[in-house]
Amino acid sequence: MHKHTVSQLSRGLREGKYSSVEVTRHYLQRIARLDERYNAFISVDEQAALAAAEAADARLASGDGAPLTGIPLAHKDIFCTQGLKTSCGSRMLDNFVPPYDATVIERFRSAGSVILGKTNMDEFAMGSSNESSYYGATHNPWNTGCVPGGSSGGSAAAVAALLAPAATGTDTGGSIRQPAAFCGITGLKPTYGRVSRLGMIAFASSLDQGGPMARSAEDCALLLNTMAGHDPRDSTSSDVPVEDYTAGLEKSLEGLRIGLPDAYFGEGLDSATGECIRLALKELEALGATLTAVSLPHSALTIPTYYIVAPAEASTNLSRYDGVRYGHRCADPADLHDLYTRTREEGFGDEVKRRILIGTYALSAGYYDAYYKKAQQARRLIRQDFLDCFQSVDIIAGPTTPGPAFALGAKDNDPVSMYLEDVYTLAVNLAGLPGMSLPAGFVQDKPVGLQLIGPHFGEGRLLNIAHRLQQATDWHTRTPADGENAA
Amino acid sequence: MTITQDDIEKIAELARIRISGEEIGEVTQRITEILQMVDTLQAADTSNIEPMANPLDATQQLRADEVTELNRRDDFLAIAPAVEDGLFLVPRVIE
Numbered sequence: 282m283h284k285h286t287v288s289q290l291s292r293g294l295r296e297g298k299y300s301s302v303e304v305t306r307h308y309l310q311r312i313a314r315l316d317e318r319y320n321a322f323i324s325v326d327e328q329a330a331l332a333a334a335e336a337a338d339a340r341l342a343s344g345d346g347a348p349l350t351g352i353p354l355a356h357k358d359i360f361c362t363q364g365l366k367t368s369c370g371s372r373m374l375d376n377f378v379p380p381y382d383a384t385v386i387e388r389f390r391s392a393g394s395v396i397l398g399k400t401n402m403d404e405f406a407m408g409s410s411n412e413s414s415y416y417g418a419t420h421n422p423w424n425t426g427c428v429p430g431g432s433s434g435g436s437a438a439a440v441a442a443l444l445a446p447a448a449t450g451t452d453t454g455g456s457i458r459q460p461a462a463f464c465g466i467t468g469l470k471p472t473y474g475r476v477s478r479l480g481m482i483a484f485a486s487s488l489d490q491g492g493p494m495a496r497s498a499e500d501c502a503l504l505l506n507t508m509a510g511h512d513p514r515d516s517t518s519s520d521v522p523v524e525d526y527t528a529g530l531e532k533s534l535e536g537l538r539i540g541l542p543d544a545y546f547g548e549g550l551d552s553a554t555g556e557c558i559r560l561a562l563k564e565l566e567a568l569g570a571t572l573t574a575v576s577l578p579h580s581a582l583t584i585p586t587y588y589i590v591a592p593a594e595a596s597t598n599l600s601r602y603d604g605v606r607y608g609h610r611c612a613d614p615a616d617l618h619d620l621y622t623r624t625r626e627e628g629f630g631d632e633v634k635r636r637i638l639i640g641t642y643a644l645s646a647g648y649y650d651a652y653y654k655k656a657q658q659a660r661r662l663i664r665q666d667f668l669d670c671f672q673s674v675d676i677i678a679g680p681t682t683p684g685p686a687f688a689l690g691a692k693d694n695d696p697v698s699m700y701l702e703d704v705y706t707l708a709v710n711l712a713g714l715p716g717m718s719l720p721a722g723f724v725q726d727k728p729v730g731l732q733l734i735g736p737h738f739g740e741g742r743l744l745n746i747a748h749r750l751q752q753a754t755d756w757h758t759r760t761p762a763d764g765e766n767a768a
Numbered sequence: 769m770t771i772t773q774d775d776i777e778k779i780a781e782l783a784r785i786r787i788s789g790e791e792i793g794e795v796t797q798r799i800t801e802i803l804q805m806v807d808t809l810q811a812a813d814t815s816n817i818e819p820m821a822n823p824l825d826a827t828q829q830l831r832a833d834e835v836t837e838l839n840r841r842d843d844f845l846a847i848a849p850a851v852e853d854g855l856f857l858v859p860r861v862i863e
């Protein structure tokens with residue numbers, strides 16, 4: 282049963298082949314039995330999951346089921362879930378049980394989907410390895426000595442290890458795409474503003490975007506249909522009409538123009554990974570696409586720009602954690618200053634503190650123009666590069682990451698080398714574009730991710746391209762050897 | 769751009785994060801490395817480029833000034849570390 286995709290489960294549930302309670306119980310049992318090995322979940326509420334599954338079965342029986350009714354899903358522990366702990370991977374929120382649902386969660390609940398649990402993540406989504414989680418690192422199901430990527434590493438590992446048919450993630454600089462690549466699954470970061478950020482704990486508000494992580498592009502489309510749409514309670518959410526993302530999946534790729542940025546295939550790219558990407562691109566050519574070299578002249582500015590903009594916004598967003606209204610509070614504060622400084626010393630981990638300090642510095646008097654304003658100007662140049670490319674090509678393609686999953690601990694103590702892991706994904710967030718990663722082969726038995734980048738609100742086209750490629754290839758159907766997948 | 773231990777102490781104070789004496793050296797070194805990396809941005813020519821705050825250049829959406837939220841004071845106080853008489857408690861500020 283756990284080998285089924287979301288669309289297969291959806292059909293099976295509506296045909297009455299099995300009930301949502303049976304499917305949900307099956308996944309809960311797999312989590313209980315296998316997650317010790319991966320540490321993909323922070324919280325699992327079996328009772329609430331089974332109650333939601335029962336309600337879904339009643340709804341299916343009455344003929345009122347939506348495509349996701351009865352489908353169990355895992356949610357990144359950054360989405361507020363009413364009555365279920367939402368930690369954001371941090372000691373700061375280890376005791377936080379939200380009194381409300383994120384809009385994304387509300388939408389999945391009203392679609393009738395079941396919450397299996399909340400997945401592990403880098404603390405406050407700051408990381409590329411899941412090692413900064415207060416709850417310990419997540420292990421990559423393909424090689425448990427390696428990281429799953431981050432920050433949505435728990436979601437990626439849960440889907441890859443078949444502990445959930447699909448999951449949600451968030452992506453501020455690659456946090457859906459990079460773990461999707463490392464874990465051999467399909468993940469989509471939608472256009473900025475396509476998915477509501479209400480109740481999605483903020484890291485960098487002008488970059489953050491939620492999206493689906495699943496085992497196929499078709500499943501991502503199904504999830505996005507529920508997630509996407511204007512939310513009057515998120516003032517940055519877009520009111521551009523939402524298309525039916527499953528409707529265009531089958532469109533032909535004849536005449537599709539794919540741009541290959543030289544910057545994504547140059548120095549720094551592992552040669553075996555590059556070879557996988559070139560093979561995947563050949564498949565797209567065989568489906569009717571043409572490949573053209575394109576240039577992103579400002580791509581060297583991407584990493585420095587991101588590491589000013591994101592920490593600056595983070596330092597502002599995380600100022601709310603002060604030990605007064607919710608979350609961690611230090612014991613016996615001597616005065617208000619002691620309450621703030623000690624609560625934040627104890628509640629935040631090293632990487633979060635570093636980013637708050639960098640952001641505070643970049644926004645402080647005397648440095649604002651040299652850092653923050655300069656980065657915002659560079660950000661416009663970076664976006665313009667992409668807009669110029671989309672004059673002559675329909676999408677851009679390249680590797681999601683410079684190489685396959687690295688070993689646990691390999692970069693844990695070296696922030697700058699960790700930051701370089703996201704060299705191909707960061708610009709997409711700075712430019713607000715949709716981007717996705719899908720499986721494209723293996724290097725040393727570890728998955729490789731192909732990244733597709735589209736123009737603003739072009740996620741439907743990306744899903745279509747990924748779907749057609751997945752119909753012609755089988756990389757996305759492979760599952761890791763360890764675990765009990767044969768069962 | 770070089771940054772000293774003194775600078776880090778000042779920034780940490782602005783950010784209201786206590787950093788212990790034994791950690792300050794390590795934190796200073798890491799922050800220095802990151803700032804050296806971001807300093808490569810200074811070479812970029814950004815003259816006459818409008819700063820970009822929103823990737824879609826969207827402006828703030830407005831709505832009518834009407835009460836739309838329910839009063840859920842008790843729900844929000846229930847998750848606070850210390851409350852009394854419907855108020856959040858903090859250490860004494862005024863003697």
